[in-house]
Amino acid sequence: MYPFEAFEEEIKERLSLIVKNIKLELPPEEIADMAFPCFSLAREWKKSPEEIANEIAEKIERGEYIERIEAVKGYVNFFIDSKKLANETIKSILKMKDKFGSYESNGIKIIVEHTSANPNGPLHVGRARNPIIGDTIARILKFGGYDVTTQYYVDDMGKQVAALFWGTKNLSIESKATKPDHKYVVYYQEATKLMEKNEKVKEEIEEIIMECERGNKELLEEIKKVYQPVLEGILASLKRLNISIDEFVEESKFVIDGSVYEVIEKLASMPQAGREGKAIYLMLDEFGIHGRNKKFYLTRSNGTSLYAARDIAYHIWKGERADIMINVLGEDHKLEAKQVEIALKLLKKKVPEAIFYSFVSLPEGRMSTRRGRVVYLDDLIEEALERAMKEVEKRGMAGEKAARIANAVAMGAIRYNIIKVSPDKAIVFKWEDALNFEGESAPFIQYAHARCSSILKKAEFEEKSSYEFEHPSEIRLIKTLAKFPYFVKKSISSRNPSLIANYAFQLASHFNAFYRDCRVIGSDKQNDRLALVKATKQVIKNSLNLLGIEALEEM
C-alpha cells in the first residue's frame, strides 16, 4: 500500500468506529490533507455540522500517519505527518521506479475499442480525438493492473470502403501524395461525387455492398487489398503519436461465420420483434426510445444484415473475450450504441461501456473530407514539427538531437491538448491552441522533467535510509508526489484520462516552485534535495508515460 493510501485507510478505520458510510474528500491543499464533511449527518444526529465535526474531531486519536485533527466549519480536517509521508514516499518512488503508482495485476480483462475509422482516407483532426482518448485510457488501465487489449474494428464492407474500391477499379487519378491514405482518398472522394449524380455508379457500388453482405469471400479479399494500404497509412500516423493497436477485427468476419444471422434469428423471436416483408426490426418504445427512431432495423427487406446487427454480433464475440468492454465513440454514435445495448440486454449478453467525445470543428464549420474543409492529422503533425523545430533552434540546438527533441515536443503538445479537455466538450480547432508550447501543455511538463535531469547530472546522489525536508515548497511537492497513485485510481474509476493530464501539470508546476525556492546544488541539504529531484523526475516520467508522451532529458 502506498503511503498516502495508508493515511486514508487510517482515517477510515478510525472514523468507522463512529460513523458508517464514510466519504472522504481531498480538500484544497492549503486547507488540509484529507477532510470528512459532516453535513449529511446533521439530520440524522439532529445537530449542526459544526457540532458534529467538533465531536468527531475530539474522539479521533492520532495515529501513525494522522498527525493532527481539526474541526472547521463542519469538516473534520486531517493533517498528515509530513515527515513520515516524505520519507516513505521518496523511498517508495526510488525503489519502485517505473512501477510507482501502478497496481498489481487484478486479472480483469478489458478490451478497449478505439479509432475504428473507415479505411477510406487519412484521419482528420476531428477523429484524432478518438485514438488519443483510447490509447491513454488503455495505458492507464494497464498501469492500474488490468489486462488490457486494444481493438480496431475494421469496417470492410460499408459504403465508404465500397466507394473507395469502386473508385480504384474504375477511375484513374493522378496524385502527388506518396502516403497511401492520402494517395487513395481521392478515389473515394471522386467515387462519392459520381455516386451522387450518376445512378449507374450508385447501383454498382450498392451491388458491391450487397455482395459483401452475402459473404462473398473473394470480393472481400480483393477489397482488402485496396483498403489495407490506406489502413496502414492511418496506422503510420498513429504510430507517430506513439499509438499502436493490438488487434484488428474485420466486420465481415461476423457475416462469414454466420454469427450475425444467429443473432438476428434470436432477436427475431423476441416479443419486441417486428417484420415488414423480410426486414426485421425491434420495437424499442418500451425502452424509452420514441419518435421515428423507435424501430431498430436489423435486416433489409432483401434479408441482408445491417451494420448495427453486425455490431451486435461483434459485441457478443468481444464479450466472450473480456470482462469489461470499453468503446471510444463519437457522439454521433450515441443512438446506435443505445440500440445495440438494448439488443445485448435482450440477449442477456455483456454490455459495453462507452466513452463519447464531441466533435472537433473548424472556425468556419464542421470538418468534411468531401468538401475539402478539413485539417488532416498528418498536416497537424507536420505543422507541429515545424513550430517545435523553430523553438528548439531558438535555443541553439541543431542536428539529430534537435530533431528528436522537436519531435517529442510536437507529439506531446498534440496529445496533451486533446486529452486535457473533457471528452464531452466540443472543440473548435485553432492552430495557436492546438500547438501551444507554454502554460498548460506537454512541453511545460517535459521542461520540468528536463530541469530535473539537468540537476541530477551535476551532482552525485547517495541513497540513504531516511530523508528530511522542511521547506513548504518541498513539502508541497512531496505531497503531490504521494498523491500520484490516488489519481491513477481515480482516473480509472471515473474513466477519465484528463485527471492524469491535470495531475502531471500540477506536479510540474509544484516542482517549478520548489526550483525557485530551494537551491539544490551546493546547499547543505543537497543530498536530500537530490533525492526529491530524482523522485520528482521519476513521477513526472511515469505520468507522461500514461499520457503516451516522451519524457525528455534535455530541451
Added chain:
RNA sequence: GGGCGCGUGGCCUAGCCAGGACAUGGCGGCAGCCUCCUAAGCUGCAAGUCGCGGGUUCGAAUCCCGCCGCGCCCGCCA
C-alpha cells in the same frame, strides 16, 4: 417537432455524478524577474450576473422544473 450533450472573466478550462470551506487553472493584456541548478520558467495586477427565470434547502456552479443559445442524432447508411 422529439432525444442526448454542452453553456463558468476577452478566449479556453476544472469543479457538477456523491449540494457546503474564499469558483480551479491556462491563454491573451498590463507591470516586473536571467552576476544564481535550462526564462518552453517565475512573481504581481486588472478582469466573473458560474446562459436566463423559478423551485428544493440553513446553504445551489453543483439537485429539480421551465426557457434561451450551441453541438450531435432522429436512414431497410455506416
